[in-house]
């Protein structure tokens with residue numbers, strides 16, 4: 001059988017093209033203005049590392065601002081949350097990506113806008129890292145996310161470096177506020193290099209999936225950063241990743257995401273999927289028009305919106321059998337689905353209602369497919385308390401969801 005996924009992606013691509021060629025290619029970096037504006041590619045990476053892609057999926061472009069969440073991830077992993085928070089905040093700025101967006105304390109508002117990203121750049125690598133060591137750590141770390149060694153596009157790097165006055169002023173401002181530890185010229189050089197790493201949409205999808213999968217690259221199996229780092233990065237992407245359009249994006253697409261001026265967009269849906277899209281024409285916020293369109297379609301068609309209310313908690317109780325209804329005089333509570341906080345709370349409420357008689361209780365978990373740490377602890381505590389009440393309790397757990 002030929003998988004319908006690629007046909008579907010192709011159909012999405014064609015509809016997005018048919019909707020017109022609005023937007024304009026970024027030209028403040030001269031080298032970026034030379035790209036073919038009609039290029040368009042979309043890729044998906046699943047949790048088990050299967051990558052689907054259509055369009056110009058082999059075309060490589062500079063990563064630009066899509067590097068920001070990954071460098072933030074490395075800084076968090078290398079220096080810890082507290083240290084990074086001393087230098088850069090987590091609040092949406094409501095400003096354009098290249099604004100001087102500082103809190104009253106002088107701290108850049110978040111790591112997804114330039115001033116925050118320039119500050120974050122020097123936090124990757126060990127405490128006393130030289131600019132070269134920070135850069136080496138970033139190339140190695142981003143390559144880990146992509147699952148292949150990434151290289152710098154020297155022409156784009158030089159082109160942006162020669163026109164980086166604005167970023168230079170941001171760096172001096174961050175330095176003047178005591179937020180930037182490095183020499184501003186080194187920081188901008190390094191940041192510009194990080195933005196000049198070359199990727200294609202398939203790389204973006206894998207990188208996005210690695211974040212969405214708790215830091216493990218689904219193809220190489222490398223644990224690139226710890227899971228807590230991904231939670232932090234995805235949260236900041238959800239609130240700040242699409243610049244001034246972040247609220248609009250969150251309500252219409254609902255996937256933590258990041259965009260960049262070369263036309264890339266990546267989306268990371270926790271535990272599910274990584275999306276990469278590329279098309280150079282940008283809207284007024286600096287987000288790729290066609291890549292945004294494609295993400296909207298994917299989210300709507302495949303039900304990927306993070307805030308889509310899952311139908312789980314209300315269906316947790318599969319059956320409750322009273323002692324009178326069966327010959328052996330037991331009371332059975334049968335559960336189903338996935339045991340997380342909300343589901344386990346429904347189960348505990350049922351157990352709470354068990355009368356203090358001497359009927360044994362059977363907790364039947366044969367239809368429970370998995371439990372997270374909290375769900376497991378809650379159910380085990382329910383069992384413990386039933387026993388304290390004097391009940392004989394039998395747990396049927398063929399899927400061993402209560403085992404650690």
Ligand code: GLN
Nearest residue numbers: 064065097114195260261
């Ligand atoms: N290198 C670009 C800059 O600093 C990245 C900006 C972006 O992708 N939005 O201006």
